[in-house]
Amino acid sequence: MAFDLAAANAVFKEDYHGPVREQLNNDNPVTKRLVQNKQEATGKRFFVPLHYGRNNSVGYRAEGAALPTAGNQKYKETTANVRYLYGGIEISGPTIKAMRNDKGAFIRAVESEMKGLVRDLKDQRSRALFGDGTGRIGTFAVNTSVNTLTVDKIKYFQIGMKIDIVNNSGTVTQTGRTITNLDKANKTITIDGAAVTTAATDYAVVTGDLNNEAMGIGGIMSASLQLQGIDPASNPWWKPSVLANGGTPRAISQLLMRQAIDTAELEGGKIDWITTSYGVRAAYEALLQQNVRYTKPMTLEGGENVLEYDGLPIFVDRYHESNRMFFVDSGEIDLYQLSDFEWMEDDKGAALAPVPGYDKYAATMFCYETLVTYKRNAHTALMDLTEAPGYAV
Known part of the structure; x- marks a missing residue:
């Protein structure tokens, strides 16, 4: 029987869903411990009452003196929303067709894409869980009409990463600029496209991540x-x-x-x-x-x-x-988690779906969580x- 789209979906869901979960939960020592502490959510927002103050209406008195005025314990409610992390892959129709008689070859192709997706999802999640939810990965120095920009820290940038440049008021001034080179010793990144000017208060985020990342x-x-x-x-x-x-x-x-x-x-x-x-x-x-x-x-x-x-x-x-x-x-x-890493499925339970207007098929993984x-x-x-x-x- 031909290795068709239905068979491909079975490979995605049965052969690769379990290993994805295992690798993401165990590869990073800190993430591993946070996931061990995860709190499964039943709604996208959690509410927890906090006890922050004592009844201070206590004290010693002299004989016959008035008693302390009645008081009470002090409470305040805390709340937060989960954040949404996504990753996707695409496989062309000709690739599926060319491998219709060799399921093993297709599985190897899928495995290569999946390992890359696992690595990248894990990398994004691990970085975010050390952040503050804003997505800030570095602050720029004053850079005037250049493509090579000095930053205050270099460790969060990667060649090939797409970044947005954000000013001090939180407005994105440049979007989707690809990093083409890094100089760790001099703390500079080189971006594609036209030269840019940055102020000392401008900062970089991964494209689209501004104020959308999980709390870390x-x-x-x-x-x-x-x-x-x-x-x-x-x-x-x-x-x-x-x-x-x-x-x-x-x-x-x-x-x-x-x-x-x-x-x-x-x-x-x-x-x-x-x-x-x-x-x-x-x-x-x-x-x-x-x-x-x-x-x-x-x-x-x-x-x-x-x-x-x-x-x-x-x-x-x-x-x-x-x-x-x-x-x-x-x-x-706790890692407050509405969903662990899962495939995005259609109403028929298929993870791999045609891309409208193109001879290719796409699959998306997602995770909904935040640190509290x-x-x-x-x-x-x-x-x-x-x-x-x-x-x-």
């Missing part, structure tokens, strides 16, 4: 960002503990790490893991060697080896913001740390 750890760890409908400026209890040094880099130390943990615990947090960049981890490892202290790496379930501090695992990620460590209470953070926290001051951001030499920021 970076947003939770910001003391100024409004999060889940609550403004920390008027609700100071809704701030993470932030230990900064006024923007001046300082060396990592065990004393600073101890302070970060204790600060969260004084607010009722229970830190159980730490995240950081490769450069800060290298600086911490050098500190241990400098102090003539050998620390055997902690071996986690599954055989993963990580550095540790006071029995807490330290995870690194290439998308972690440079010059900082995040101390996380995993009991107060229930006690923001249970976490600590240790800022302004010096990266080890040679690490790109």
Whole structure:
């Protein structure tokens, strides 16, 4: 029997749906732990009441004095929406027809496309889960009528990535510009098309992602960002503990790490893991060697080896913001998920569908989720740390 569209759909749905889920949940150490904490949603918005204040109408009195005025506990509701991540592939009609007598050849072609899609979806998700929901991947320096642009950090840009340039008021001034080259040492990107001019407050996002990305750890760890409908400026209890040094880099130390943990615990947090960049981890490892202290790496379930501090695992990620460590209470953070990665299907349950007007077929995967926290001051951001030499920021 010919390998037709119906057979192709069976390959997509039966042979590749399971492995996609498994790879996305396990390849990234931080994402893996966030997914383990996932909260399955029943609606696109969640509501959680927060207890933030005590009944302060208590106190000692002299004999016969008036009793304290009655008071009450204080509550506030927090809420957030899931965000929507998509990825798609296309296969031409001639490709399907040419392989109609060789199912194995078609499966290999599909597998190649699927592995690329899995990698790219995972990459986008992992980057976003370290961000703040805005999609910002770098801020520009002043660049005047050029195609090679200086940025403040280079690690989030990729050759072939399409970016939008956004000004300080949140207006997209350039859209769909493709990055054709990167210079990590000089922190420059080269884009296609006409030369552009940027201000020092302009920034870049992946095309179409402005304010559409899932909330990430970076947003939770910001003391100024409004999060889940609550403004920390008027609700100071809704701030993470932030230990900064006024923007001046300082060396990592065990004393600073101890302070970060204790600060969260004084607010009722229970830190159980730490995240950081490769450069800060290298600086911490050098500190241990400098102090003539050998620390055997902690071996986690599954055989993963990580550095540790006071029995807490330290995870690194290439998308972690440079010059900082995040101390996380995993009991107060969840990946709120309306849908895990799934195929977009038509009313007949088919994932692979004709593209109107073209001799090709397309399939789309999607995921609806966002990161939430229930006690923001249970976490600590240790800022302004010096990266080890040679690490790109």
